[in-house]
Amino acid sequence: MKNTDVRDPAYFHKVVDCQWACPAHTNVPEYIRLIAQGKYTEAYIVNRESNVFPAILGRTCDRPCEPACRRGRLDGKPVAICRLKRVAADLRGEISHLLPKIPKESNGKRIALIGAGPASLTVANDLRPLGYQVTLFEKQDKPGGLMRSNIPSFRLPEKVLDDEVNIILEMGVDIRYNSPVSSLRSLLNEKYDAVFAGTGAPRGKDLEIPGRREAAANIHIGIDWLESVAFGHIDSIGKRVLIIGVGNTAMDCCRTSRRLGGTDIKVMARRPRAYFKASPWELDDAEEEGIDIVINHAPKRFVLENGRLTGMEFERLEWDAEAKKSRVIDTIFLPADDVILAIGQDNAFPWIERDLGIQFNKWDMPVVDETTFESTLGGVFFGGDAAFGPKNIIWAVAHGHAAAISIHNYCQGLPVTVRPQPRMSLITQKMGISEWSYHNDYNPAARQKMQHVDLMRRFEQLNIEVELGFNPEQTAREVQRCLNCDVQTVFAEKRCIECDACIDICPVQCLTITADGEEKEVRARLSAPAVNPDQALFASAPLPQTGRLMFKDEDVCVHCGLCAERCPTAAWDMQKFDLIIPYAGSPCSTPSVAMHQ
Amino acid sequence: MPSISKPVATHPSLQRNELGLTIRDYEGSMSTLCAGCGHDSITAAVTRAFWELSIAPHQIAKLSGIGCSSKTPTYFVSGAHGFNSAHGRMPAIATGAAAANRDLVYIGVSGDGDSLSIGLGQLCHAIRRNVRMVYLIENNGVYGLTKGQFSASADIGSKSKRGEPNRMAPIDPVRLALTLGATFVARSFSGDKEQLVPILKAAVAHRGFALIDVISPCVTFNDHSGSTKSYLQTRKHMIRATETDFVPPANEILAHISSNGATSVTLHDGSVVHFRSVPLGYDPKDRAKVSTYLDRHQDSGEILTGLLYLDESAPDMHELSQTSEVPLVHIPYETLCPGSKALEELQEEFR
Numbered sequence: 001m002k003n004t005d006v007r008d009p010a011y012f013h014k015v016v017d018c019q020w021a022c023p024a025h026t027n028v029p030e031y032i033r034l035i036a037q038g039k040y041t042e043a044y045i046v047n048r049e050s051n052v053f054p055a056i057l058g059r060t061c062d063r064p065c066e067p068a069c070r071r072g073r074l075d076g077k078p079v080a081i082c083r084l085k086r087v088a089a090d091l092r093g094e095i096s097h098l099l100p101k102i103p104k105e106s107n108g109k110r111i112a113l114i115g116a117g118p119a120s121l122t123v124a125n126d127l128r129p130l131g132y133q134v135t136l137f138e139k140q141d142k143p144g145g146l147m148r149s150n151i152p153s154f155r156l157p158e159k160v161l162d163d164e165v166n167i168i169l170e171m172g173v174d175i176r177y178n179s180p181v182s183s184l185r186s187l188l189n190e191k192y193d194a195v196f197a198g199t200g201a202p203r204g205k206d207l208e209i210p211g212r213r214e215a216a217a218n219i220h221i222g223i224d225w226l227e228s229v230a231f232g233h234i235d236s237i238g239k240r241v242l243i244i245g246v247g248n249t250a251m252d253c254c255r256t257s258r259r260l261g262g263t264d265i266k267v268m269a270r271r272p273r274a275y276f277k278a279s280p281w282e283l284d285d286a287e288e289e290g291i292d293i294v295i296n297h298a299p300k301r302f303v304l305e306n307g308r309l310t311g312m313e314f315e316r317l318e319w320d321a322e323a324k325k326s327r328v329i330d331t332i333f334l335p336a337d338d339v340i341l342a343i344g345q346d347n348a349f350p351w352i353e354r355d356l357g358i359q360f361n362k363w364d365m366p367v368v369d370e371t372t373f374e375s376t377l378g379g380v381f382f383g384g385d386a387a388f389g390p391k392n393i394i395w396a397v398a399h400g401h402a403a404a405i406s407i408h409n410y411c412q413g414l415p416v417t418v419r420p421q422p423r424m425s426l427i428t429q430k431m432g433i434s435e436w437s438y439h440n441d442y443n444p445a446a447r448q449k450m451q452h453v454d455l456m457r458r459f460e461q462l463n464i465e466v467e468l469g470f471n472p473e474q475t476a477r478e479v480q481r482c483l484n485c486d487v488q489t490v491f492a493e494k495r496c497i498e499c500d501a502c503i504d505i506c507p508v509q510c511l512t513i514t515a516d517g518e519e520k521e522v523r524a525r526l527s528a529p530a531v532n533p534d535q536a537l538f539a540s541a542p543l544p545q546t547g548r549l550m551f552k553d554e555d556v557c558v559h560c561g562l563c564a565e566r567c568p569t570a571a572w573d574m575q576k577f578d579l580i581i582p583y584a585g586s587p588c589s590t591p592s593v594a595m596h597q
Numbered sequence: 598m599p600s601i602s603k604p605v606a607t608h609p610s611l612q613r614n615e616l617g618l619t620i621r622d623y624e625g626s627m628s629t630l631c632a633g634c635g636h637d638s639i640t641a642a643v644t645r646a647f648w649e650l651s652i653a654p655h656q657i658a659k660l661s662g663i664g665c666s667s668k669t670p671t672y673f674v675s676g677a678h679g680f681n682s683a684h685g686r687m688p689a690i691a692t693g694a695a696a697a698n699r700d701l702v703y704i705g706v707s708g709d710g711d712s713l714s715i716g717l718g719q720l721c722h723a724i725r726r727n728v729r730m731v732y733l734i735e736n737n738g739v740y741g742l743t744k745g746q747f748s749a750s751a752d753i754g755s756k757s758k759r760g761e762p763n764r765m766a767p768i769d770p771v772r773l774a775l776t777l778g779a780t781f782v783a784r785s786f787s788g789d790k791e792q793l794v795p796i797l798k799a800a801v802a803h804r805g806f807a808l809i810d811v812i813s814p815c816v817t818f819n820d821h822s823g824s825t826k827s828y829l830q831t832r833k834h835m836i837r838a839t840e841t842d843f844v845p846p847a848n849e850i851l852a853h854i855s856s857n858g859a860t861s862v863t864l865h866d867g868s869v870v871h872f873r874s875v876p877l878g879y880d881p882k883d884r885a886k887v888s889t890y891l892d893r894h895q896d897s898g899e900i901l902t903g904l905l906y907l908d909e910s911a912p913d914m915h916e917l918s919q920t921s922e923v924p925l926v927h928i929p930y931e932t933l934c935p936g937s938k939a940l941e942e943l944q945e946e947f948r
Contacts, residue, residue, distance in 0.1 A: 444606075497820070497828045498832075499828060500788060500790070501633045501638070504638055504640070505603065505637075507603050507607065508608045509608045509611075546832060565601055565632070566633070568632045568816045
């Protein structure tokens with residue numbers, strides 16, 4: 001096997017599963033430790049540096065970090081990272097003195113951002129501290145984009161949204177409300193130094209089946225309907241509601257319906273539950289509110305009586321084992337007063353003239369570089385859902401950071417492809433004999449359950465936030481479930497005397513000293529078989545006494561530090577890994593390791 | 598706050614033995630020996646051997662004397678019986694315990710100081726009696742607990758940490774045991790669990806006294822360049838003279854017979870010790886040949902390891918004493934001690 005190169009920041013970064021899975025690479029273990037110490041403000045700032053919207057994301061994030069969490073592979077339940085993020089945001093103190101300083105003088109460059117959603121706001125957040133003049137065009141009379149229009153206020157209170165959006169606007173963003181950009185050509189004529197489109201995926205998919213046009217008055221497109229509710233244009237719905245589709249938008253639609261007068265609400269899914277797109281916790285929350293989730297029903301037609309919708313016909317399906325092929329069992333009718341379509345959304349760029357030099361692909365999406373976020377027209381960038389179709393807020397934030405780097409390069413006359421690289425610092429955590437600077441024991445506590453507002457009370461008003469947040473006891477327990485995966489096991493083979501102490505003490509059998517071989521073959525003959533191919537197998541250089549190699553299967557290491565504790569020669573050490581993520585303005589050529597002790 | 602206790606977390610693929618126990622169920626308290634001590638590796642090997650043999654923890658009795666080695670029974674099978682005796686007196690305690698309850702599995706853990714100096718006489722008599730027990734000597738050539746003075750197993754010329762050489766001849770427990778008529782004699786190295794675990798399992802199955810001398814480097818006082826019992830020195834000079842597999846009773850023997858004169862010994866419980874390879878002309882059942890072989894290699898500096906001698910034919914202590922098949926502890930007190938009237942009657946017979 002190739003000896004593992006731990007000087008590449010990617011190796012240790014990958015060990016921190018949550019940070020690796022997060023598109024914005026938020027330093028999760030660091031902020032969880034800060035929460036454990038009651039340093040909520042500091043925890044919030046660590047969060048904000050990478051994900052920009054901790055309070056919003058602490059309520060709404062799709063949480064790619066949690067399925068990745070190592071704790072989940074040990075006791076089945078990941079650390080409640082998202083809920084802890086909210087704790088830091090809810091309990092933080094004054095942060096204005098900790099925010100990036102905005103220079104009084106402009107650097108003379110003007111940037112236009114289209115759409116005041118998370119992607120554009122992130123670009124503004126990264127560029128204002130560098131002195132860029134930022135003009136933000138928004139079609140609505142309030143900022144936030146999809147975060148305001150598509151996320152119901154019982155999940156994301158308006159005040160929470162306003163607070164975090166205002167932090168960015170108060171950096172001195174020239175925001176123009178009620179200003180939809182209807183022509184990119186005319187915007188380009190205004191001679192901005194760069195243009196960024198963060199316009200989202202604003203077009204909900206329609207369902208062209210018989211009766212669609214005739215019953216249009218009672219058939220709503222999910223994201224448009226949610227937007228109308230958010231801006232106060234709709235405040236009621238019929239008693240019997242059918243939601244078509246079973247993604248997260250469907251969950252928001254059914255729960256909003258429940259609050260606007262719906263009493264008999266069914267979410268209609270074509271496929272079995274294992275294939276739902278909605279996050280499991282959103283399904284749970286909907287079912288807790290009495291929403292009926294019906295599987296294996298395919299919409300056939302809308303049924304009308306006297307020109308008014310009375311319900312829908314569905315084909316009942318029977319699927320094969322992989323849910324690939326289906327067979328129709330029969331057709332049934334379900335009565336309904338209203339139907340909401342939540343079957344996906346598309347991008348739409350009617351405002352981009354096709355002769356500007358921006359290439360579009362066969363799906364009518366602009367061709368956008370996945371690293372630089374630049375379109376085929378220099379100086380025009382895309383990010384968020386506008387770049388590669390619908391994803392989640394945290395992806396829009398990640399795109400915004402990357403696009404800001406490109407815009408900065410572009411405006412400074414550097415190629416957008418020459419990008420600052422991630423760096424790392426590694427600092428030993430040994431404080432003395434049997435003394436480590438971090439809480440290294442394994443707390444067997446179970447994942448804490450979020451408390452909700454009483455069912456009876458939560459429907460009284462649309463904007464009563466359902467989740468109460470963790471109480472102090474829950475927070476104290478949950479923080480201790482984190483394994484501190486960023487406190488890394490760092491091995492110096494020259495010092496190893498092959499005494500086996502680390503192997504004997506490891507509670508999860510992740511270490512082995514054995515002869516070299518092909519990775520696949522080595523994985524089968526370790527102290528415990530390394531069966532998770534997604535997790536790295538560390539291989540040292542040959543050891544001094546026997547020439548065998550030290551192997552470490554990263555899969556379920558609990559970072560207890562006992563290998564380092566029991567090592568007589570300090571060949572193992574526990575070192576805190578800090579990923580230094582590049583942002584706009586970071587230097588481009590610096591060594592990858594900032595510190596190595 | 599830092600913690601040095603072993604986390605309760607386990608590997609998801611952790612296996613269970615025939616009793617439904619995991620290897621974690623055979624662990625003891627956290628070791629307080631120096632980090633890197635060979636004894637901790639031997640502890641890990643003992644833990645594994647008992648787990649693999651599926652012996653119920655309460656069927657095990659672990660005994661020791663005084664010394665670093667004698668601390669180690671605390672670090673394995675916390676569910677077992679235990680006795681920590683006076684210095685060098687463990688063999689007598691083990692003999693007594695085995696006499697009273699022949700059903701338990703006895704493991705004595707001792708060191709080169711405890712067994713070859715103060716307890717040498719005790720060791721010799723336990724061998725003579727062929728007490729059924731596993732007798733581990735964790736051999737590091739120094740008195741670790743008293744800061745590294747030479748022990749009785751230190752080789753001539755081996756240097757102390759401060760540089761003075763040892764001048765007195767060592768006692769080799771393996772050759773000593775052979776001359777005393779021991780029925781199971783082995784040597785191994787703490788850094789070679791692949792070899793040590795099968796030897797331990799065979800030792801448990803052996804009906805009689807099973808002596809295992811394990812080179813176990815003292816990482817604090819005897820792991821330097823002038824030492825003959827350091828990790829590096831042992832690795833350089835260790836020769837696996839014999840290689841053995843332990844095959845439990847019900848398993849079929851499928852081992853490859855090598856050209857190096859492979860042979861098998863069936864133990865009383867039906868298990869088999871299979872010698873995969875032995876040196877040319879070597880017979881692990883022939884005491885004289887083994888002795889000659891060891892004598893020949895004595896001065897070359899080589900450390901011969903493996904299960905070196907095995908004799909299943911000799912009677913153990915209970916057979917020699919013709920004691921009851923039922924362990925004495927299970928015989929009612931009234932039967933064991935019929936009272937003063939019965940004593941008077943007995944004495945009357947001799948008057």
